[in-house]
Amino acid sequence: MLGYAIRRLLALVPVFFVVSGVVFLVVHLVPGDPVDNLIRAGSSPEQRAEIVARYGLDRSLIEQYVTWLGRLVSGDLGTAIVMRRPVATLIWDNLGYSLSLGGLALVFSAVAGIAAGAVAASYRDRWIDHGLMGFSLLGSTVPTFWLGLLMIMLFAVQLGWVPVSGARHWTSLILPVLTVGLGGTALVARVTRIAMIETAREDFVMLLHAKGVSRWNIQIRHVLRHALIPVVTILSLRIGLIIGGAVTVEYVFARPGLGSLLIRALSQRDYPLVQGCLLFLAMAVMLGTLLGDLLQAAMDPRQRDEAIR
Amino acid sequence: MSRTHPLKSLMLLTPTPTSAVAGFALVVLIVLAVFAPWISPYPYDVQNLSIANQAPSALHWFGTDDFGRDVLSRVIFGARTSLSVSLVSIALSLSGGVVIGALCGYLGGWVDRLGMSVVDITWFFPEILLALLIVAILGPGSQSTIIAIAIAYLAQFTRLTRTQIITLKRQTYVEASLSMGAGPLHIMMRRLLPNAIAPVLVVAMLSTGNAILLEATLGFFGMGAQPPVPSWGGMMSTGSAQLFNAPWVILWPGIFVALSVVFINLFGDGVLRALDVKARMRTQ
């Protein structure tokens, strides 16, 4: 197990280099550049040329990539051109907001989804199954910005229980977490339900029945555990969402976060910042996946990648 | 080995009344979308600023929008945009993902590592960020949106298929087939994929709904279908400024989005059950 983990970690190194190259390339494929976001009415073409030279934007792409990579390897993410602050500082300042919103939302999706799916599977085809599955769809049938606005209208405006927006008070986290969390609940619930139904049909379950193990015991300790495998896959797929994907919610609720930072950086073509954020996201997801895979491997040895022959 | 009669297969696709109704509703939606120019009461782009933001009435069943355009007509034409974009992009994504995922899962080794590395790069980034990046590169318009959405969802289909294949390839019936001399393609098509496909299809069903929502979010950020062509998402985002004095402008596209997704899911459930039944028939 440890050997597997170390092998996987080492395998991340070449991926890191490939991702850095892809990120750099993709960011520079987008038309536009940061300089137009820096200059304002009144400055001259000479000033523009001088700014271009100062940030090395007139050198060849390869040269720029190598420079950037060189700094990366020594731990320096560079400085944002338009936003002017060190990229690492900007990411760090926004990370906390993203983690709190995304992390809590993931927990919500997982708990609510698994619970709903497990109950629905246990009472398959009864009204509670249909009801739960129908209700869990609520979060995933409307766009998040719309759901967010509705939540604000109901809970903040009509009922006045929570603030409308912002990030100053812990209560302003409630609605955003619900909005993002509800979005993931349906998927988790459905996959849990399907997986539990399928697992329940497997031979070892019939064996447990035959041995006289209680139905509840079977469902929770055996079926659910096996059914969680694809659920863990689904959840680990959502790690990227935790960190950068709550963009529309951040927008509607006026919260800072990595997603909003990246959007703003992209719209300003702030190359070092976009590259830094994308790379950071990729690294975080890579490590998260690794964690998820390790969990899976711990739960099901069949997941380790060996060829069939 | 018995083969099911094709007609029987079709009937088996809708085992419950719910899924039959949902399937029928989907057909209605598709008909609305395809025959929009003939069904909709008004053209979708004729402006009449003096009747802007009017409540639903006999003349305009769903009311009018900011430019005095008929909301019902725009919703019907919006079905065209939103449905075609989501269906095409998910179909693209599903096919690509299943092929790559099955290959990686079955063959393992360097094929697996290479394939998954390439696909995983797309999946490091949340759908919306990925889609925005791709649309930024490709330029605005529906084509870019389709490609962006397809790429955004590729990784999940790939990963899920791969996981399922890996889980299943060690089953006894697979080893039995192998020992009987069956080739890899046969095993893939007859044994692995039909059984692996179930959760992948569930995800695909839900993803169509997600694709409609992703298209809406892209519209929210100003990308997607170009004005005056309506899409449900675009209507919702521009209509949010009139949330209080003209709620019907966002209400109706939102309802249609929700209904589409619900019908897709209910019908998908039916398909799943059908596959379930067929699978059971195969292994017996």
Add this chain to the structure above:
Amino acid sequence: MTISNRHLTGPLLAMALAGGSLLPAGQAAAADAVFVLPSSQAGAPALDPIRGSLVTLADALIYDGLVTQGADQDFYPHLATKWETTPDGMTWTFHLKEGVTFHDGEPFNAETIAWWIPKFAGTENAYLVAGIDKVEVVDAKTVRFLMKHPDANLLYNLSSGFMGIPSPKAYDAEGTNYGVIVAVGTGPFKLESFTAGVESVLVRNDDYTWGAEVAANRGPAKIEKLTLREIADSSTSFLELKTGGVDAVIDVPSDILPQYATLPNATIKSQSGFGIYYMPINTTVEPFTDVNVRKAVALAINQQEIVDKLFGGKGLAAHNFLIASLPESKVDPKYNISYDPEQAKSLLEAAGWKAAAGGSRSKDGKPLTVTLWSQSDSEFKRLTEVLQAQLKAIGVNAEITVFDTSSIRAEYKKGTQQLAVRSYGWNNADILDWFFSGERLGYPNVSMWKDAKADELRTTALTGSKTLEERIANFVTYHEYVLSQYPFAPIYEPVQTLAFNKDRITMPEVIAGPQFSAQTVLDIDVKD
């Protein structure tokens, strides 16, 4: 106020939200106010006017400048009590106010100015002081600028938000981190905390007695603690005002303005415009190489209908390139561009674009179809769709493509555009140079317009004027010539709309200044 370890501020702030405020949001203490900043001021990474590319209301409240601009576009004393200039414009002498101190206790005097002007060198704002050759300290309260060349725009630049004066001691001490945790000026408010992209929290400077002449209240502000929040979504700011979470929304987008009318406690105030919406026409691409076709398209725009139907009657129809309050906008009326569909149609007919039965025009078998580019903000999209309809009415089929801001600039530089919808926010005639200079083709000169006579007139206006009067006259001439060549069509001059909660705060009757700024904030009072 304790300054936490910089490295932990971000995540700690997020994690420690529980301790962030004892009062649930929406209930501020007396004499505290919360405003929502305009979206144009969102995203400033720091409160550093010298190096920054964006200044906000927070900067205007923390820092004072030498002069202030009034709503009449004229210049008034602030930290400079009076000034003289020699007739050749090569020397400016400023007399500074007595008794002014920075928030950190440092004195403000001529030495400050001598330190300050050179600080712009090497920054993106260096152009503001490009005309100044040397700064001379005459005595503690008098400073002299020796110019490289006459700069009739000097006062305008000095009144700019980028020329708010920071404390030399604090500025040098913090280095490149200045403006995030520490921002020290002489202004009516001190910085308590700044979170980029979220909010700036300011507290009153109780020692403040040197407000600009244009403000009724020149002493300490009445507000004790002012929070300036950035909220990107206009529906969210509306709901915040409705629930009392904020007390004022400084810039309300036109599409959501009607909803504010439904709030019983909200009052709307308008200030005259700060910019223009216009449609640049690419002069280098068919069919717009013909000035008459350009004129036809310009005359097709029904400015008044746009004002009435799209903007609820607020704002002004624009008939030339400058805002109405600028003297340089007072061109000879025959140059102003107004709606005239009949003339537009006959111009097109004369140019060979014949109308078919359905109304669409074609020439030699080619249909009159043009591209109409726009940006992804909701205000632009609404306007663009209406323009499309108005163009259709004279037989021009316009196909809309919506880009995001940065992509569209790259596209403009390729020069393939035909029509576009753009806007600018600026209250100085040199915006004509910015958008129509032959040296900046593509972007910002989206019209790709290069004209020898125009460039000649432009240079005269920009650098050949020694006095303000001369400058105005030269710019009027340049402006008139630009209008006669139809490289653009004017559309609309928006008003700046402010919405505030009248049960919580009082606002002065007339909003001072070309934009909502410190002068007004000094006069705002919080009701108990």
